[in-house]
Amino acid sequence: MAVKSAKMRELLRLYFIMGSANCSDNPEEVLRSAIKGGITLFQFREKGKGCFQGEEKLHLAKRLQSICRENHIPFIVNDDIELALEIDADGVHIGQEDEPASVVRKKIGNKILGVSAHNLGEAKKAIDEGADYLGIGPIYPTSTKEDAKAVQGLSFIRELKNANINIPIVGIGGITAENAAPIIGTRADGVSVITAISQADSPEASARMLYKAVHIEGNKQ
Ligand SMILES: Nc1nc(C(F)(F)F)ncc1COP(=O)(O)OP(=O)(O)O
Numbered sequence: 001m002a003v004k005s006a007k008m009r010e011l012l013r014l015y016f017i018m019g020s021a022n023c024s025d026n027p028e029e030v031l032r033s034a035i036k037g038g039i040t041l042f043q044f045r046e047k048g049k050g051c052f053q054g055e056e057k058l059h060l061a062k063r064l065q066s067i068c069r070e071n072h073i074p075f076i077v078n079d080d081i082e083l084a085l086e087i088d089a090d091g092v093h094i095g096q097e098d099e100p101a102s103v104v105r106k107k108i109g110n111k112i113l114g115v116s117a118h119n120l121g122e123a124k125k126a127i128d129e130g131a132d133y134l135g136i137g138p139i140y141p142t143s144t145k146e147d148a149k150a151v152q153g154l155s156f157i158r159e160l161k162n163a164n165i166n167i168p169i170v171g172i173g174g175i176t177a178e179n180a181a182p183i184i185g186t187r188a189d190g191v192s193v194i195t196a197i198s199q200a201d202s203p204e205a206s207a208r209m210l211y212k213a214v215h216i217e218g219n220k221q
């Protein structure tokens, strides 16, 4: 587990999350561009108005997964455990409204398991049930997730660190190159981003700026 945790921290550095609904351009081109810009992990999150279902969702997942495989970027699936197992994804991400982490861990074996947590109780439960990392947020206001919980800033990350919770942590919610550094300053392991990359004129340039922001701050730790 220890090796996995160190590797997990590296993977979380710049975690791009995207589905077709988040892209103004072709999702495959957006992903290729984001990979060129230095993303370290990818999550397929096919959700929201007009998102694909069934066969179309499966085919898009496979196309994006093959782009990640060509570039040695692990491919994580949001919510849809059955899809993740069907395409042998590298891991899944679940929230508090999804299946319990303990049930998902049994289904996915040794794949990466990410869990969203909004308070200490949820964090401890996720850790006890085998989570490999926690998604913490929304750090800043976000328009991407319609049912997002209250904006929490950096307070919950600080609370976790003060409670000596050492599981790998990634911040999420409204993150841009301009506001990413303070998240790393709280000793979170990385930032996850949807719109700032998926809607950028150049996803590559946006990812590169984000990577620099987290890298510079990370070197100060
Ligand atoms: N998808 C996510 N990915 C992360 C990650 F840690 F990966 F950055 N953190 C949080 C979420 C939010 O997960 P959830 O609360 O289930 O909502 P949704 O299914 O709408 O995304």
Ligand SMILES: [Mg+2]
Pocket: 078, 079, 093, 094, 095, 096, 098
């Ligand atoms: Mg979810």
